[in-house]
Amino acid sequence: GDSVTQMEGPVTLSEEAFLTINCTYTATGYPSLFWYVQYPGEGLQLLLKATKADDKGSNKGFEATYRKETTSFHLEKGSVQVSDSAVYFCALMGGYQKVTFGIGTKLQVIP
Amino acid sequence: DADVTQTPRNRITKTGKRIMLECSQTKGHDRMYWYRQDPGLGLRLIYYSFDVKDINKGEISDGYSVSRQAQAKFSLSLESAIPNQTALYFCATRGDGLYGYTFGSGTRLTVV
Numbered sequence A: 001g002d003s004v005t006q007m008e009g010p011v012t013l014s015e016e017a018f019l020t021i022n023c024t025y026t027a028t029g030y031p032s033l034f035w036y037v038q039y040p041g042e043g044l045q046l047l048l049k050a051t052k053a054d055d056k057g058s059n060k061g062f063e064a065t066y067r068k069e070t071t072s073f074h075l076e077k078g079s080v081q082v083s084d085s086a087v088y089f090c091a092l093m094g095g096y097q098k099v100t101f102g103i104g105t106k107l108q109v110i111p
Numbered sequence B: 001d002a003d004v005t006q007t008p009r010n011r012i013t014k015t016g017k018r019i020m021l022e023c024s025q026t027k028g029h030d031r032m033y034w035y036r037q038d039p040g041l042g043l044r045l046i047y048y049s050f051d052v053k054d055i056n057k058g059e060i061s062d063g064y065s066v067s068r069q070a071q072a073k074f075s076l077s078l079e080s081a082i083p084n085q086t087a088l089y090f091c092a093t094r095g096d097g098l099y100g101y102t103f104g105s106g107t108r109l110t111v112v
Helices: none
Strands: A003-005 A011-014 A019-021 A024-026 A032-038 A044-050 A056-059 A062-065 A075-077 A086-093 A099-101 A105-110 B004-007 B010-013 B019-025 B031-038 B042-051 B054-057 B064-070 B073-078 B087-094 B107-111
Touching: A003 A086, A003 A099, A011 A019, A019 A105, A032 A062, A044 A062, A099 B042, B004 B087, B010 B019, B019 B031, B019 B087, B019 B107, B031 B064, B031 B073, B042 B064, B042 B073, B073 B087
Parallel strands: A011 A105, B010 B107
Antiparallel strands: A003 A024, A019 A075, A032 A044, A032 A086, A044 A056, A056 A062, A062 A075, A086 A099, A086 A105, B004 B019, B019 B073, B031 B042, B031 B087, B042 B054, B064 B073, B087 B107
């Protein structure tokens, strides 16, 4: 079946550092890929998505590129802020629009 | 008002009690979902519904039931709560196609 792999963390960075959160997937066919963010005490919010190979999703300074050859969708941001502290979930939508989530990566940004 | 509203936000209940978690949405979508979040396990799908007459089990439906009272309302019931059902529960909705979910703020359930 489909699966999404990401590290649980926590990832701890200083403010203004560069962020990369790795996400790799296994799926048949050509899934769509998503990143969601969960701030403390809240539900998940869609951050960005990409629906085909080489697409780049971007939002709020975050970006991720759909790499079919490496089955990856790594999340990046050039300069993180304390307000980016949250849990980040990678997800894929495969056949029959079934969605599979990763376990979530906790990001802590310290001033 | 929030697009997806869950009630209650927090609930403590005793083992063996029946409890209902409610969800309503204003997005006008047909598809609604219930997920459970546990540390180290991410989100797991409990039940989903593609319309009022179409309800399907997810990967962890045992011990749960659902009711789709209207397009906008989808409730989750624990018939006889047990401690390992202590978790954060999320309701979500989305449109048909390659769209992301809109989630509610969650219900934190503790079974003692």
